[in-house]
Amino acid sequence: xxxxxxxxxxxxxxxxxxxxxxxxxxxxxxxxxxxxxxxxxxxxxxxxxxxxxxxxxxxxxxxxxxxxxxxxxxxxxxxxxxxxxxxxxxxxxxxxxxxxxxxxxxxxxxxxxxxxxxxxxxxxxxxxxxxxxxxxxxxxxxxxxxxxxxxxxxxxxxxxxxxxxxxxxxxxxxxxxxxxxxxxxxxxxxxxxxxxxxxxxxxxxxxxxxxxxxxxxxxxxxxxxxxxxxxxxxxxxxxxxxxxxxxxxxxxxxxxxxxxxxxxxxxxxxxxxxxxxxxxxxxxxxxxxxxxxxxxxxxxxxxxxxxxxxxxxxxxxxxxxxxxxxxxxx
Numbered sequence: 001x002x003x004x005x006x007x008x009x010x011x012x013x014x015x016x017x018x019x020x021x022x023x024x025x026x027x028x029x030x031x032x033x034x035x036x037x038x039x040x041x042x043x044x045x046x047x048x049x050x051x052x053x054x055x056x057x058x059x060x061x062x063x064x065x066x067x068x069x070x071x072x073x074x075x076x077x078x079x080x081x082x083x084x085x086x087x088x089x090x091x092x093x094x095x096x097x098x099x100x101x102x103x104x105x106x107x108x109x110x111x112x113x114x115x116x117x118x119x120x121x122x123x124x125x126x127x128x129x130x131x132x133x134x135x136x137x138x139x140x141x142x143x144x145x146x147x148x149x150x151x152x153x154x155x156x157x158x159x160x161x162x163x164x165x166x167x168x169x170x171x172x173x174x175x176x177x178x179x180x181x182x183x184x185x186x187x188x189x190x191x192x193x194x195x196x197x198x199x200x201x202x203x204x205x206x207x208x209x210x211x212x213x214x215x216x217x218x219x220x221x222x223x224x225x226x227x228x229x230x231x232x233x234x235x236x237x238x239x240x241x242x243x244x245x246x247x248x249x250x251x252x253x254x255x256x257x258x259x260x261x262x263x264x265x266x267x268x269x270x271x272x273x274x275x276x277x278x279x280x281x282x283x284x285x286x287x288x289x290x291x292x293x294x295x296x297x298x299x300x301x302x303x304x305x306x307x308x309x310x311x312x313x314x315x316x317x318x319x320x321x322x323x324x325x326x327x328x329x330x
Contacts, residue, residue: 065135072099072128075121080107083114093225099125100236102206105213133240173242180207180235187227192219206232207239259296267291 073095080091086107094107098121109115184203188194194202205212206228219225267275275283275291283291293299314322316329 065132068128069132072121072124075117075124079109079114079117079121083111083117084109087222089222089225089229092229096229096232097211098122099129100232101126101129101209102211102232102236103213104211104219106219133237133244173245176238176242177207180238184231184235187224187231191221192224207235209236255297259298262292262295 073092076095076098077088077091080086080094081088084091086094090107097103097107098118109118181200181203184206185194185196185199188199188202189196192199219228271291272283275287277287277290290299290304294301294304311322314326316326
């Protein structure tokens with residue numbers, strides 16, 4: 001009896017309900033662990049996918065312009081050095097003149113082959129210059145946008161900062177133009193014995209890409225031609241950027257004025273019906289916001305539709321909400 005009692009006392013019989021409860025906890029814990037591991041690994045996977053997606057974009061934005069510019073310079077040197085039998089400096093000097101559309105007229109092709117190749121060369125340069133200016137402008141714009149996001153300007157100081165920024169941009173543009181003109185004048189006065197009026201005239205004609213050709217008759221030294229190669233490249237691109245920024249500033253001011261007028265104006269019954277996307281007879285906050293953004297020109301209807309389509313793809317259970325698991329699977 002004692003042995004039986006002792007065995008029964010020391011023997012623990014498993015309770016089925018307790019065991020099922022433990023199994024449920026274990027299953028949920030394992031699922032939670034797997035989910036957490038998937039969530040933890042997801043940023044790395046997303047980063048890798050982002051690198052793959054942006055690979056060709058980086059090639060287009062960084063490497064292709066360099067390759068295109070190298071090919072253009074090579075074609076110009078080929079025309080000058082091998083077709084027209086100019087020196088290397090004269091060939092590069094002619095190439096840069098053509099690319100910047102200055103065209104002094106002191107170096108022009110005389111052979112039929114050279115003129116035929118120049119027709120392709122000029123068109124190639126016009127497209128290339130437009131592309132390069134666009135690449136530089138986009139890069140500067142992205143850097144400025146990133147800087148604005150990092151600064152997080154308070155709302156009460158936003159208007160004042162915008163006005164100050166516009167005035168500062170104008171002042172900086174004027175200083176940049178004056179500096180570029182001043183560098184050219186200083187060189188011409190010191191090394192080419194130009195008067196200050198002739199040097200000013202030459203620099204403005206050059207930077208505006210007019211290129212009359214009446215001020216370059218004394219520019220025969222290779223040192224001056226080498227200086228003009230870099231002066232034309234950097235000077236004309238900088239002036240084009242300043243002019244583009246000025247036009248963009250005027251357009252931005254017009255857009256801001258239009259947006260203020262839209263915010264001050266009440267919606268008409270026609271606009272209210274147009275904003276009511278689900279035809280419920282009432283406007284939700286999202287519908288009102290989307291309609292005002294489209295009226296301001298900040299977004300397009302096609303952009304909104306593309307965003308909605310992306311949401312519908314992620315919302316696999318059609319619940320109207322996207323869970324983290326659905327977003328990770330998508």
